[in-house]
Amino acid sequence: MPGRQFSRLVSRFPEIGVLLVLIGFLGLFSIIGRGFASTNTMITILVGAAELGTIAIGVSILMIAGEFDISVGSVYCFSTLIFCVASNLGIPTPACFLITLAACAGIGCCNGMLTVFLGIPSFIATLGAMLFWRGLHGILTEGADVSLKESGAFLEFLGGNPLASSTDSMTLQSLKMTAIWFPIFAIFFHVLLQKTRFGNHVFATGGNLNAARNAGVKVTKTKILSFTILGALVGFTGSANVAQYRGSTGMLGEYLELDAIAACVVGGNLLMGGRGSILGTVLGVLLLQVIRTGLVTIGDAYWYRPLTGIIIVVAVVLNTFIRKHQE
Amino acid sequence: MKAEHTSAPIVELIDVKKRFGRVNALRGVNCKFYRGQITALVGDNGAGKSTLTKILCGVYPPTKGRFVFDGQDRHWTNPVEAREAGIETVYQDLALVESMSIARNFFLGKEIKKGLGILDHKKMAEVALKGVRDLGIELPDANRNVQFLSGGQRKSIAIARSLHFKPKLLILDEPTAALSIKESNIVLRHVEEVRERGIPVIFITHNIHLIYPIADRFILLEQGQKIGDVDKNEVTPDQLIESIVTGKEIRDAN
Numbered sequence: 001m002p003g004r005q006f007s008r009l010v011s012r013f014p015e016i017g018v019l020l021v022l023i024g025f026l027g028l029f030s031i032i033g034r035g036f037a038s039t040n041t042m043i044t045i046l047v048g049a050a051e052l053g054t055i056a057i058g059v060s061i062l063m064i065a066g067e068f069d070i071s072v073g074s075v076y077c078f079s080t081l082i083f084c085v086a087s088n089l090g091i092p093t094p095a096c097f098l099i100t101l102a103a104c105a106g107i108g109c110c111n112g113m114l115t116v117f118l119g120i121p122s123f124i125a126t127l128g129a130m131l132f133w134r135g136l137h138g139i140l141t142e143g144a145d146v147s148l149k150e151s152g153a154f155l156e157f158l159g160g161n162p163l164a165s166s167t168d169s170m171t172l173q174s175l176k177m178t179a180i181w182f183p184i185f186a187i188f189f190h191v192l193l194q195k196t197r198f199g200n201h202v203f204a205t206g207g208n209l210n211a212a213r214n215a216g217v218k219v220t221k222t223k224i225l226s227f228t229i230l231g232a233l234v235g236f237t238g239s240a241n242v243a244q245y246r247g248s249t250g251m252l253g254e255y256l257e258l259d260a261i262a263a264c265v266v267g268g269n270l271l272m273g274g275r276g277s278i279l280g281t282v283l284g285v286l287l288l289q290v291i292r293t294g295l296v297t298i299g300d301a302y303w304y305r306p307l308t309g310i311i312i313v314v315a316v317v318l319n320t321f322i323r324k325h326q327e
Numbered sequence: 328m329k330a331e332h333t334s335a336p337i338v339e340l341i342d343v344k345k346r347f348g349r350v351n352a353l354r355g356v357n358c359k360f361y362r363g364q365i366t367a368l369v370g371d372n373g374a375g376k377s378t379l380t381k382i383l384c385g386v387y388p389p390t391k392g393r394f395v396f397d398g399q400d401r402h403w404t405n406p407v408e409a410r411e412a413g414i415e416t417v418y419q420d421l422a423l424v425e426s427m428s429i430a431r432n433f434f435l436g437k438e439i440k441k442g443l444g445i446l447d448h449k450k451m452a453e454v455a456l457k458g459v460r461d462l463g464i465e466l467p468d469a470n471r472n473v474q475f476l477s478g479g480q481r482k483s484i485a486i487a488r489s490l491h492f493k494p495k496l497l498i499l500d501e502p503t504a505a506l507s508i509k510e511s512n513i514v515l516r517h518v519e520e521v522r523e524r525g526i527p528v529i530f531i532t533h534n535i536h537l538i539y540p541i542a543d544r545f546i547l548l549e550q551g552q553k554i555g556d557v558d559k560n561e562v563t564p565d566q567l568i569e570s571i572v573t574g575k576e577i578r579d580a581n
Binding site for chain 2: 196274
């Protein structure tokens with residue numbers, strides 16, 4: 001029975017839905033988009049997806065653990081300021097990178113502690129953080145952009161084009177290191193979630209908090225650690241952004257939290273926690289970016305948000321349907 | 328009427344009190360649970376069964392009084408400490424994570440690792456299947472999610488999991504609530520099997536007819552106090568039920 005085979009496939013590989021939709025859109029834009037079906041466009045998509053994707057990996061882990069962080073866009077923005085200010089004070093760039101990473105991990109950790117110890121919903125705790133950090137960026141810069149004076153090999157390593165000096169090909173001109181970091185993080189965190197004790201505890205904490213606690217899982221620690229990992233990924237992405245654009249601007253990362261949550265949900269992560277995968281999130285991010293880029297190639301970029309909105313709702317309906325008919 | 332025992336008890340509670348704000352959930356309970364026995368902890372809703380259970384399995388300590396387990400005074404503040412000391416608990420409906428596989432649930436909190444922090448999924452699946460099979464339940468695949476299993480199968484897995492970690496005491500909190508009659512009987516057989524393995528059982532329930540055939544002893548609670556502590560041969564199911572309903576101590580059968 002094909003129906004039964006399909007449901008078996010779906011229970012073993014629940015990301016099949018978003019993968020099929022992704023392939024569908026790739027096919028569609030290849031036919032109707034001008035210059036879409038090219039290596040150059042594919043690289044542009046990967047580079048474009050990399051920053052959102054790296055952050056979405058962390059959002060996905062946290063969502064599986066049963067919590068949200070809607071401050072990622074603001075913290076991402078603030079992290080670029082930390083990097084730039086530190087560097088402009090004369091601190092060497094590798095140290096600036098570590099400071100940014102640590103500061104953002106710390107901010108994530110604080111979000112986690114606020115949520116867990118004060119018992120307030122993470123949506124509210126991080127709504128506060130979202131307003132606070134973007135607001136603080138405005139206060140400290142008085143709304144002006146800050147530019148990075150420093151340049152150097154470390155910045156190239158973080159966010160430059162790894163093939164810049166070795167290739168003349170136009171195709172690879174748009175490649176960025178972020179497009180290499182993103183899959184590395186994806187694989188690392190996929191293994192962490194699926195194959196380690198911590199990952200097991202993340203799924204358990206989000207799946208059934210009391211059962212996990214009763215079984216001896218340190219649910220508080222698991223949640224705070226998930227917030228912290230997300231913070232560190234945001235800090236990394238902010239540093240990579242500075243490495244590319246050599247500055248900090250107050251508008252950076254607006255709507256990023258929503259795009260990240262959208263990518264996770266489209267990729268089959270359950271909003272209530274307990275279910276999801278990095279693979280699904282990566283496919284979700286790629287799908288959003290394919291649509292964004294594809295719409296540009298057909299000259300209709302304004303359709304990006306409405307279309308994303310439709311896809312989110314359709315994806316959730318489909319995922320719910322698939323889950324009910326598993327087995 | 329008072330049950331007499333010669334061996335040292337596995338658990339002894341001495342004047343245990345528990346307050347939640349103004350509410351006196353336990354008002355000075357003294358009781359002993361003996362090795363090799365199935366002790367039924369019975370009482371109506373609000374009698375204090377669940378508070379007593381939570382003290383036993385380490386969710387919180389008593390406000391006052393002593394809690395002696397396996398010959399030592401204990402002051403646990405979380406279930407992990409109780410689990411490490413050898414108390415396994417099957418919680419009413421908070422035992423398993425539905426969205427996770429049987430194997431992952433079986434070893435939740437006590438995962439088997441291969442080194443480098445990587446989980447040994449193959450071994451966990453094998454051991455989980457064997458543990459469940461030892462209780463007489465056949466499951467095809469330990470990588471199946473718990474959500475697709477029946478209530479009875481879930482209880483079996485939770486009990487098998489508890490036994491796997493070689494407990495000194497097994498606590499079952501309303502293990503047959505929401506189960507069919509057939510499934511309840513299977514669970515009761517598991518509980519007898521546990522006793523045969525020499526592991527003492529505390530079975531919390533308010534279904535006297537269900538537990539009576541397999542229990543060795545009954546402890547009755549009412550409004551935070553103990554109103555009965557009897558061996559099975561000293562009491563009939565009807566006397567137990569009457570005592571629970573009226574809230575008065577068990578009347579002599581004669």
